[in-house]
Amino acid sequence: MDAFYASAEQAAKPSLRGKAVVVGGLGPRGVVATASYEARRFGVHSAMPMGQARRLAPNAAYLVPRFGLYREVSEQVMGLLRQLSPLVEPLSLDEAFVDLEAGGVADDAASARAVGERLRADIRRVTGLTGSVGLAVSKMLAKIASEQAKPDGLVLIAPGTERALLGPMPVRVLPGVGPATGDHLRRAGITTVAEIAEAGEDELVRLLGKAHGGALYAMALARDERSVVAERDTKSVSVEDTYDVDIHDRVRVRMEVARLADRCVQRLRAAGHSGRTIVLKVRRFDFSTLTRSETLRGPTDDPAVVREAAARLLESVDTTGGVRLLGVGVSGLADFTQEDLFAQAHAVLQTESLAPGAEGEDAAMVPVDVAAGDGGPDAASGAGEAAGEPVVPAERRWPAGHDVRHAEYGPGWVQGSGLGRVTVRFETPDSVPGRVRTFRTDDPELEPSDPLPLVAVEGDGTDAGASEDGEAPGGEKTVPMTGGAAG
DNA sequence: TCTGGGGTCCTTCAACGT
């Protein structure tokens, strides 16, 4: 998909179409997730600090990401892709590889191109967004083609032309060449793909190591045998938070680590997993990052166990000077727990009789504060929790870009908030650009609401609500498609 | 005014078992 998050926001908000839109973290340490093509003209791009983006494009709209909406659109697109082939490999919410040959929908360049164009039309019809398609005989080339196709295009790399096409390109087009490897190669006098091929495999391996060097050399020759893999097992689950202000208080650090451990276990359980290795991540005030890990005897999904392991790991880390980020992760995933094994052994021994009260060894039930209400992404209760109600700043309660509904004025979205006021623009994906009104942040007539569908559901004039889809689950998304063109 | 969040894979080193 092209500038996916920003395009979705523009589709949802008529007043932003054709305007510079920047989606990302809005806190003092936020970075840009996606910038619309209009914003890119000002030099704004992904991973740029928000402060810098604001200086470059002060008049752009700055919005917080709405992953729920993006996920829905993504599902639609992936559904469309799965109609083409059983072999669909999602890379992210907005990209996937499709093996067209395996789907039997294309066996030469012409048929692949036709499929690609039809897909792009379907994506636009179903989601209202544009997607770009890259067609080639391998994943690497399909990806490069799709980058060239953006925005809103289709590029096919004809079999036999690959090396001539790649040769003059900068090394950074090859997957796996980031800033560090790019620098490394540049210092060795290698700046283009052709120069990698000329350098030879031995030299590449000497420069970059066996795995990386060998793989890069092959790619430079346009050799990429990787197949499209539909199902990928998750290897780890983690959560992390960067704090607006460095945390110096050790007690607070411990509290945050416990909270992150709980969130991590929630995610772990939601995915139906357990894990054996607990990882603590700490980014210090000077941006130096360190990790500490501990492997348990068996996999667990017990929050108390993960919390205790994370706390133990924290004891080996010096946090004086302050920490800017904390994270907790679990790897070595399984789909059962140590406790399951105990339970099984227990059950075998028990045969018929009723188990006595105490369950094996799950001793300490540690009281966890269940944090009423939202498990929202921004934990950040941060600073002032006076006795009683936590203080939630308006810009967190009414995040910029999120949908709301007003009893009198209907659906709209938050344009900004602060100082006890929230400004709302009343418009919907299929309306004309709407008007702006300002309310008190505690206005009882105003409430958060779910995103409206970007494309009106047929035969449903009204509400966004639960569209009982009578329709095929057809979804869609844009993808570098591989394997399509027969060669 | 610096540098998010969630992942994957690779490399290096040390410890340990055979």
Added chain:
DNA sequence: TCTGACGTTGAAGGACCC
């Protein structure tokens, strides 16, 4: 019993990707 070779595992860090 000691020693070396080798494989495996775990820990930590780095690079990369979207």
